[in-house]
Amino acid sequence: MAESTDCHKAQQDFPKVLILKPIPFINLVGEQYFASNKFTFLEAYDSSLPLHQFLSTHSPSIKAILSSVGAPPITADILHLLPEVGLVVTTSVGLNQVDLLECRRRGIKVANAGSIFSDDVADFAVGLLIDVLRKVSASDGYVRKGLWATKGDYPLGSKLGGKRIGIVGLGNIGFAVAKRLEAFRCSISYNSRKRKPHVSYPFYESVCELAANCDVLVICCELTDQTHHMINKEVLSALGKEGVIVNIGRGAIINEKEMVQCLVQGEIAGAGLDVFENEPDVPLELFAMDNVVLSPHVAVFTPESFLDLRDLVVGNLEAFFSNKPLLSKFRGLVIGLSNSSYCRLVFLTFF
Amino acid sequence: MNHQPTPQTGKEKNPNLKKISGLTMESIGVLMTCPMHKYLEQQLETHFNLFRLWHCNSSITEFLKTHQGNTIRAVVGDTNIGADAELIASFPNLEIVASYSVGLDKIDLRKCEEKGIRVANTPDVLTDDVADLAIGLILGVLRRICASDEYVRIGKWKDADFGLATKFSGKSVGIVGLGRIGTAIAKRAEAFGCSISYFSRSQKPFANYKFYSNIIDLATSCQILIVACALTEETRHIIDREVIDALGPKGILINIGRGAHVDETELVSALLEGRLGGAGLDVYENEPEVPEELLGLGNVVLQPHVGSDTVETSDAMADLVISNLKAHFSNKPLLTPVI
Numbered sequence: 001m002a003e004s005t006d007c008h009k010a011q012q013d014f015p016k017v018l019i020l021k022p023i024p025f026i027n028l029v030g031e032q033y034f035a036s037n038k039f040t041f042l043e044a045y046d047s048s049l050p051l052h053q054f055l056s057t058h059s060p061s062i063k064a065i066l067s068s069v070g071a072p073p074i075t076a077d078i079l080h081l082l083p084e085v086g087l088v089v090t091t092s093v094g095l096n097q098v099d100l101l102e103c104r105r106r107g108i109k110v111a112n113a114g115s116i117f118s119d120d121v122a123d124f125a126v127g128l129l130i131d132v133l134r135k136v137s138a139s140d141g142y143v144r145k146g147l148w149a150t151k152g153d154y155p156l157g158s159k160l161g162g163k164r165i166g167i168v169g170l171g172n173i174g175f176a177v178a179k180r181l182e183a184f185r186c187s188i189s190y191n192s193r194k195r196k197p198h199v200s201y202p203f204y205e206s207v208c209e210l211a212a213n214c215d216v217l218v219i220c221c222e223l224t225d226q227t228h229h230m231i232n233k234e235v236l237s238a239l240g241k242e243g244v245i246v247n248i249g250r251g252a253i254i255n256e257k258e259m260v261q262c263l264v265q266g267e268i269a270g271a272g273l274d275v276f277e278n279e280p281d282v283p284l285e286l287f288a289m290d291n292v293v294l295s296p297h298v299a300v301f302t303p304e305s306f307l308d309l310r311d312l313v314v315g316n317l318e319a320f321f322s323n324k325p326l327l328s329k330f331r332g333l334v335i336g337l338s339n340s341s342y343c344r345l346v347f348l349t350f351f
Numbered sequence: 352m353n354h355q356p357t358p359q360t361g362k363e364k365n366p367n368l369k370k371i372s373g374l375t376m377e378s379i380g381v382l383m384t385c386p387m388h389k390y391l392e393q394q395l396e397t398h399f400n401l402f403r404l405w406h407c408n409s410s411i412t413e414f415l416k417t418h419q420g421n422t423i424r425a426v427v428g429d430t431n432i433g434a435d436a437e438l439i440a441s442f443p444n445l446e447i448v449a450s451y452s453v454g455l456d457k458i459d460l461r462k463c464e465e466k467g468i469r470v471a472n473t474p475d476v477l478t479d480d481v482a483d484l485a486i487g488l489i490l491g492v493l494r495r496i497c498a499s500d501e502y503v504r505i506g507k508w509k510d511a512d513f514g515l516a517t518k519f520s521g522k523s524v525g526i527v528g529l530g531r532i533g534t535a536i537a538k539r540a541e542a543f544g545c546s547i548s549y550f551s552r553s554q555k556p557f558a559n560y561k562f563y564s565n566i567i568d569l570a571t572s573c574q575i576l577i578v579a580c581a582l583t584e585e586t587r588h589i590i591d592r593e594v595i596d597a598l599g600p601k602g603i604l605i606n607i608g609r610g611a612h613v614d615e616t617e618l619v620s621a622l623l624e625g626r627l628g629g630a631g632l633d634v635y636e637n638e639p640e641v642p643e644e645l646l647g648l649g650n651v652v653l654q655p656h657v658g659s660d661t662v663e664t665s666d667a668m669a670d671l672v673i674s675n676l677k678a679h680f681s682n683k684p685l686l687t688p689v690i
Contacts, residue, residue: 119518119520119521119543119544120518120520122520123490123494123518123519123520123543124490124494124496126486126490127487127490127491127494127496127519128496130483130484130486130487130490131487131490131491131496131497131500133661134480134483134484134487134657134661135657136484136487136488136491136496136497136652136654137491137496137497137500137501139654139655139657140491140497140652140653140654141497141501142655143641143646143653143654143655144646144647144653146646148638148639148641148655149639149640149641152639153655153656153657153660154655154657154660156660156661156662156665157657157660157661157662158661158662158663159479159480159483159661159662159663159664160479160480160483161479161480161483162663179542180539180542180543182542183538183539183541183542184479184483184486184539185479279508280508282503282508287504293496293500294499294500294503294504295496295499295500295503296499296502296503296508298494298499298516301516302494302516302517302518303517303518304517304518305518
């Protein structure tokens with residue numbers, strides 16, 4: 001009995017890792033797989049206290065934050081209430097929900113999911129694209145409703161081979177998408193913040209120019225101030241009536257209202273979307289369209305990647321609390337400020 | 352102008368061919384067995400004297416009530432209705448069967464060879480599309496893309512998160528039949544980091560993949576089994592209970608070949624009992640009938656035989672059919688001869 005009390009007491013003394021909102025990933029894998037003798041989780045959402053009060057109360061013991069997609073952003077305001085925090089770990093690759101400038105200023109380390117999800121996200125992007133072009137989901141539904149026998153053959157799809165693919169953002173994920181689509185006899189070109197010196201794919205300075213010269217746009221970039229609503233009516237018009245867009249980045253990279261309008265009016269041929277501006281809300285107009293494939297932000301959701309991510313998250317937290325080098329430290333360089341608290345960054349390495 | 356059919360290389364001159372004089376191609380009777388593609392139908396109408404079997408309830412007997420059997424010199428068939436013994440016997444002047452397909456299982460090849468009837472099909476032009484669909488089916492099943500599209504559309508996303516699918520990259524892929532389509536599938540799967548192995552009638556000397564001379568061994572060794580071979584007497588029901596059990600509860604079966612490659616009854620019971628992890632099917636034993644038990648399953652993706660059904664490929668296949676017919680009736684070599 002005394003032993004368990006000691007254990008419990010010891011656990012209470014462990015440094016705390018703050019979680020602001022339930023993380024689906026942890027629930028899916030199982031909370032027990034995140035148990036550690038170096039830290040415990042502190043769930044802010046379990047408390048009846050208002051958030052600021054909760055944070056002020058517990059701030060001496062909160063040494064790290066575990067952030068995820070869809071959780072409240074880790075803003076400068078929140079960080080000001082947590083003077084002991086030395087590390088922010090995210091379960092995502094994207095870091096748009098973290099005030100990186102403030103972290104930099106405070107010397108707070110940041111660790112993301114690195115390239116763990118690259119394969120899964122790239123696989124999913126290709127799957128969405130094939131589905132849109134070949135109407136896989138639509139004709140699967142057609143068969144299940146018994147219409148093949150009664151109404152005859154389903155309308156023809158469009159060939160993937162030979163299509164010109166424009167990758168928006170040639171990072172780990174963009175590169176993985178490109179490599180896969182090359183095997184389908186597609187040609188690849190890209191737009192990125194900067195031309196990549198060792199890449200032979202044609203580079204386009206502007207996303208509009210890229211769109212004008214390809215049949216498919218695949219959005220693989222980060223959400224930042226610069227990329228917010230970067231895909232708008234102008235870009236989609238340049239993509240054209242036969243064009244298809246696939247988004248496995250973030251919903252807000254696309255001006256959703258304008259994209260929906262383009263789809264309704266036939267200004268583009270179709271879309272494969274895993275992300276939306278206001279998840280889980282999806283524009284109702286899309287539900288009636290059979291040239292659109294929708295998924296609930298699951299491009300990273302495979303058990304294999306989640307176990308890898310679990311290892312990485314726990315590994316990073318334990319390394320931090322043991323004063324060892326992080327497994328996936330984000331080493332971004334601040335090169336300029338924008339008008340908001342988020343800024344433009346050059347990604348050097350993740351590992 | 353005398354139209355003298357010249358002997359084809361290695362074949363006897365067909366004694367049934369009549370000498371035809373003063374006839375143009377537009378008068379040549381071509382029978383289309385079903386409404387396979389509008390563009391093909393238009394082209395056949397333009398270039399030949401087209402007869403449509405479906406206007407006679409798709410029945411040869413009915414057709415012969417109102418048409419002379421000897422008017423038909425060419426048949427354009429597909430995966431639904433080809434050229435069986437009955438059809439061949441009904442058209443004594445039949446010279447060529449041009450199939451709007453690469454598969455030849457609906458054509459009585461032995462009868463054609465016996466009677467000196469040429470046969471042409473549509474290889475290569477559809478290889479990419481069929482291979483693309485195979486990968487699309489794998490991703491659809493493993494990553495549950497179709498199921499998640501349905502999930503969002505019926506408004507379930509607001510209630511709960513979707514749950515886990517399974518990773519494709521890096522899985523082991525086994526291909527049954529490493530022909531043109533099998534090879535194209537292998538090339539695509541390799542780009543996803545998959546290891547490739549195959550079962551074929553004989554080992555392919557230039558294929559850098561692991562060869563299994565026994566299909567059970569192939570099924571045991573891989574996580575994704577893809578049927579990509581031709582349908583013959585030997586390959587009928589090649590995917591039986593034993594193969595399905597070897598593939599196992601974590602395995603998935605992809606069929607872009609012919610429905611008859613798979614013992615459909617065994618497939619259905621394996622899926623219902625969880626002895627097979629999932630299936631992506633483009634073909635079925637009795638199209639367009641699909642086993643009812645499959646319609647409610649979340650671990651299958653069902654396609655209505657659309658392997659080559661893109662605008663681009665359908666048109667390319669049609670052009671090839673027309674080119675083969677024109678070549679034959681101009682005494683030129685067929686572009687894609689089978690016989």
